[in-house]
Amino acid sequence: MSKILIRGAKVLGGEPQDVLIEGSQIASVGVGLSADGAEVVEAAGKVLLPGLVDLHTHLREPGREDSETVLTGTRAAASGGYTAVFAMANTFPVADTAGVVEQVYRLGQEHGYCDVQPIGAVTVGLEGKKLAELGAMHESAAGVTVFSDDGKCVDDAVIMRRALEYVKAFGGVVAQHAQEPRLTEGAQMNEGVVSAELGLGGWPAVAEESIIARDVLLAEHVGSRVHICHLSTAGSVEIVRWAKSRGIDVTAEVTPHHLLLTDELVRSYNPVYKVNPPLRTERDVLALRAALADGTIDIVATDHAPHPHEDKDCEWAAAAMGMVGLETALSVVQETMVETGLLDWAGVAERMSFKPAEIGRAKGHGRPVSAGEPANLTLVDTAYRGSVDPAGFASRSRNTPYEGRELPGRVTHTWLRGKATLVDGKLT
Amino acid sequence: MQRHLISAADLTRDDAVLILDTAEEMARVADRPIKKLPTLRGRTVVNLFFEDSTRTRISFEAAEKRLSADVINFTAKGSSVSKGESLKDTAQTLEAMGVDAVVIRHGASGAPYRLATSGWIDAAVINAGDGTHQHPTQALLDAFTMRRRLIGRDAGLGEDLSGKRITLVGDVLHSRVARSNVDLLHTLGAHVTLVAPPTLVPVGVESWPCEVSYDLDAVLPKSDAVMMLRVQRERMNAAFFPTEREYSRRYGLDGDRMARMPEHAIVMHPGPMVRGMEITAEVADSPRCTVVEQVANGVSIRMAVLYLLLGGNEPAVSHARANASEEK
Numbered sequence: 001m002s003k004i005l006i007r008g009a010k011v012l013g014g015e016p017q018d019v020l021i022e023g024s025q026i027a028s029v030g031v032g033l034s035a036d037g038a039e040v041v042e043a044a045g046k047v048l049l050p051g052l053v054d055l056h057t058h059l060r061e062p063g064r065e066d067s068e069t070v071l072t073g074t075r076a077a078a079s080g081g082y083t084a085v086f087a088m089a090n091t092f093p094v095a096d097t098a099g100v101v102e103q104v105y106r107l108g109q110e111h112g113y114c115d116v117q118p119i120g121a122v123t124v125g126l127e128g129k130k131l132a133e134l135g136a137m138h139e140s141a142a143g144v145t146v147f148s149d150d151g152k153c154v155d156d157a158v159i160m161r162r163a164l165e166y167v168k169a170f171g172g173v174v175a176q177h178a179q180e181p182r183l184t185e186g187a188q189m190n191e192g193v194v195s196a197e198l199g200l201g202g203w204p205a206v207a208e209e210s211i212i213a214r215d216v217l218l219a220e221h222v223g224s225r226v227h228i229c230h231l232s233t234a235g236s237v238e239i240v241r242w243a244k245s246r247g248i249d250v251t252a253e254v255t256p257h258h259l260l261l262t263d264e265l266v267r268s269y270n271p272v273y274k275v276n277p278p279l280r281t282e283r284d285v286l287a288l289r290a291a292l293a294d295g296t297i298d299i300v301a302t303d304h305a306p307h308p309h310e311d312k313d314c315e316w317a318a319a320a321m322g323m324v325g326l327e328t329a330l331s332v333v334q335e336t337m338v339e340t341g342l343l344d345w346a347g348v349a350e351r352m353s354f355k356p357a358e359i360g361r362a363k364g365h366g367r368p369v370s371a372g373e374p375a376n377l378t379l380v381d382t383a384y385r386g387s388v389d390p391a392g393f394a395s396r397s398r399n400t401p402y403e404g405r406e407l408p409g410r411v412t413h414t415w416l417r418g419k420a421t422l423v424d425g426k427l428t
Numbered sequence: 429m430q431r432h433l434i435s436a437a438d439l440t441r442d443d444a445v446l447i448l449d450t451a452e453e454m455a456r457v458a459d460r461p462i463k464k465l466p467t468l469r470g471r472t473v474v475n476l477f478f479e480d481s482t483r484t485r486i487s488f489e490a491a492e493k494r495l496s497a498d499v500i501n502f503t504a505k506g507s508s509v510s511k512g513e514s515l516k517d518t519a520q521t522l523e524a525m526g527v528d529a530v531v532i533r534h535g536a537s538g539a540p541y542r543l544a545t546s547g548w549i550d551a552a553v554i555n556a557g558d559g560t561h562q563h564p565t566q567a568l569l570d571a572f573t574m575r576r577r578l579i580g581r582d583a584g585l586g587e588d589l590s591g592k593r594i595t596l597v598g599d600v601l602h603s604r605v606a607r608s609n610v611d612l613l614h615t616l617g618a619h620v621t622l623v624a625p626p627t628l629v630p631v632g633v634e635s636w637p638c639e640v641s642y643d644l645d646a647v648l649p650k651s652d653a654v655m656m657l658r659v660q661r662e663r664m665n666a667a668f669f670p671t672e673r674e675y676s677r678r679y680g681l682d683g684d685r686m687a688r689m690p691e692h693a694i695v696m697h698p699g700p701m702v703r704g705m706e707i708t709a710e711v712a713d714s715p716r717c718t719v720v721e722q723v724a725n726g727v728s729i730r731m732a733v734l735y736l737l738l739g740g741n742e743p744a745v746s747h748a749r750a751n752a753s754e755e756k
C-alpha cells in the first residue's frame with residue numbers, strides 16, 4: 001500500500017503536525033511520525049486543509065465542450081485544491097434526467113481528478129413550468145441531492161413550493177438562483193450610481209432580495225431546506241440573518257468575486273467583469289465578508305462559469321455572463337477573509353469544505369483531518385505572492401477577472417482519496 | 429485634446445470651449461461659395477453605424493466631406509447585439525483598410541469605449557451615440573446652440589455657459605442625450621435641472637451634477653433653455669407612465685407653458701420631434717425653438733471635432749483658421 005507522509009503542515013492552520021496517508025485513507029496524524037517506507041512531502045510553513053468542496057460549478061459538458069469539459073473542469077478544480085465539485089444542471093441537454101446526471105457523474109469518476117456530484121434541474125429544461133424527475137435523479141447512480149435551475153430563477157411560487165416539499169422525501173435541497181425575472185429584464189449590471197452613468201440596464205438588489213424573502217418564507221411554511229446561491233447584496237444578508245434567527249432551515253453561499261470586486265470595475269466596459277448576479281457596491285462587499293465571517297453566509301462557492309474567448313471579446317451587452325473561479329477561489333478568500341483577520345484557516349475549512357459537503361450530502365468529503373478518514377486533502381503555500389496568469393489555467397476557458405492581479409496563496413498539493421492530483425502546483 | 433471622443437465627461441472646460449470656438453470658425457465655411465477645407469485630405473473616415481440614424485450619419489458625412497476626408501459608410505444594421513463578434517470583426521477589417529477615424533453609432537452602451545480601448549484598432553474613435561450611454565457631439569452642438577442664442581455668436585467666443593440655467597425634460601432614463609448634456613453643461617458651468625416622472629429618472633441619479641424635479645411648471649420660469657427629450661410611445665406599455673395624455677399634461681411643452689419661460693429662453697429638441705405628446709406644434713414652430721439651427725450646428729461641431737482629433741496641428745488647419753479670421 002502506498003504511503004505518503006506530509007511533514008510539518010499546519011493542519012487547519014494550527015500547530016505543525018505530520019499526516020500519514022496509507023492507501024486512500026489518513027492513517028495517523030501526530031508529531032514526529034515515522035517516514036519509513038513513505039514518500040515524504042515537506043510541508044513546513046504550509047497549511048493543510050480538507051479537500052475543498054464547491055457546491056456551485058459549471059462544467060459545461062454535455063453541450064458546451066468548447067468552454068469546458070468534465071476533464072478540464074475537474075483538472076481546474078484539482079489545481080484550486082478541490083476534491084469535489086457540484087456540477088450545475090444548465091448543460092445541453094439540461095441535466096434533468098437520470099441519464100444525463102449519470103453520464104456527468106461517470107465522467108468525473110473516470111477522469112479521477114475530483115469527484116463530480118451532478119446537480120439536477122428543478123424543472124424540465126430549466127423552463128420553470130414542470131418539475132423534473134427529481135426522485136429518479138436521486139435514485140440514479142449519481143445520487144443527486146441538490147437541485148437547481150441555476151442560471152434561471154424558479155420564479156413561480158407554486159413550483160418552488162412543490163420542489164421544496166418534494167425533495168424532503170430523500171433529504172434533498174433546492175438551490176435557488178434568486179433573480180426576479182421581470183425586475184431584471186435587460187439587466188446588464190448592478191443598478192445604482194455606476195449603471196446610471198454608464199447607461200447599462202440595471203439589475204436591482206431588490207430582485208434578489210424579494211425572491212430570497214419569498215423562498216425562506218416558503219421553506220418555513222413547508223418545513224423544507226432551501227439553499228441560496230451566490231448571495232450578492234447587503235439586503236440579502238439581512239434577510240438570511242433574519243430567517244436563521246427564526247429557525248428557518250436556510251443556507252447561503254457567496255462567490256469569491258462578490259467578496260472582492262465591485263461594480264466600479266464595469267466602468268472599463270470589459271465583459272470579463274460581467275457576471276450574474278452582477279458585481280455590487282463596496283458596501284455590499286463588506287456586508288458579505290462580515291456575513292461569511294459570522295456564519296450568516298455558510299459557504300464560499302465559486303460559480304465557476306467558463307466561456308470561450310469570443311463570448312467575452314466583444315461589446316458588453318453582447319458578452320456572456322460569468323467568470324472562471326476554481327483556480328483562484330482560495331487565494332481570493334485568503335486575501336479577503338484571512339488576511340483581513342475575519343477568518344482563520346479553520347474557518348476557511350468550515351466554509352469551503354465541511355459545510356458545503358454537508359449541505360450537498362457529499363459522501364467522504366468535508367471530513368476532519370484525522371485517522372481513518374478518506375485522504376482528501378489540500379496543501380496551501382499561504383506565503384506565496386504572485387500575479388494571476390490565465391495562460392497557466394487548467395480550465396479550458398480564460399475568463400478570469402484577476403488577470404495580472406496579485407493574489408496571495410497557492411495550492412501546491414491536492415490528494416483525492418490518497419492519490420495526488422496536484423503535486424508542487426502541477427497536475428498529475 | 430484626447431485621441432478619442434467617447435464621452436462628454438472626458439472633455440475639460442478648455443477642450444469644450446476650444447471645440448465650440450473651432451465650430452464657430454467651421455460655421456463660416458458654410459457661408460462660403462465653396463464649402464470645403466483641405467484639412468483632412470488623404471485621411472479616411474468611416475461612419476460605422478450599427479443602429480439606424482440617418483440624421484446623425486448625414487451630419488457626420490457632411491462634416492467629413494467639408495474637410496475633404498475620404499468617407500466610407502458602413503451600415504451593419506441588426507448585427508449589433510445579436511452577433512457580438514461583429515463589432516470586433518468589422519473594426520479589424522476597417523483597420524486593415526488603413527482607416528484614420530471611426531465614427532461609431534451602436535445600440536450597446538460602451539461599444540465605442542470597447543472599440544477605442546481593446547486594442548482592436550488604432551484609429552481615432554468618435555462616439556456618435558451608444559445605447560443609453562453617451563452622444564457627445566450632440567451635447568456639443570446643443571451647447572454651441574445655447575452659447576450662440578444666449579450669449580451671442582461672436583460675444584460667445586472663449587466663453588462657457590457659466591450661470592445659465594438649463595432644463596432637460598423627458599425620458600432621462602433611456603437618454604444618451606441627457607447623460608451627455610448633464611456632463612458637458614456642468615463642465616461648462618451651467619446649472620442643470622432634469623424634469624421627468626420618477627419612473628424615467630435612473631436609480632443612481634443622485635451622483636449626477638444636476639438637480640432633479642418632478643414639477644415642470646415650477647422649473648420653467650427659472651430656465652434659460654428648455655430641452656425636450658424624446659419620449660417613445662412604447663414606454664407607456666412598459667408602465668413608465670399611465671397614458672400619453674397624462675404624460676403630456678404633466679411633462680409636455682405647449683404654448684401656455686412656454687409663456688411661463690423667461691422671454692429670452694429657448695426651446696430645444698434633439699430631434700426627431702414627436703409632435704403632440706412631448707411638444708406641441710405651436711412650440712415646435714415658434715422662433716424660440718432651435719431645432720433647425722441645432723441640425724446646422726451639428727455639422728460645424730462635427731467638423732470641429734474631426735479637425736481637432738485628426739488634423740489639429742497641421743498647417744491646413746491654421747490656414748483654415750487664418751482664412752476664417754480674415755473673412756470676419
Ligand SMILES: [Zn+2]
Pocket residue numbers: 150151152177229230276277
Ligand atoms: Zn446562478
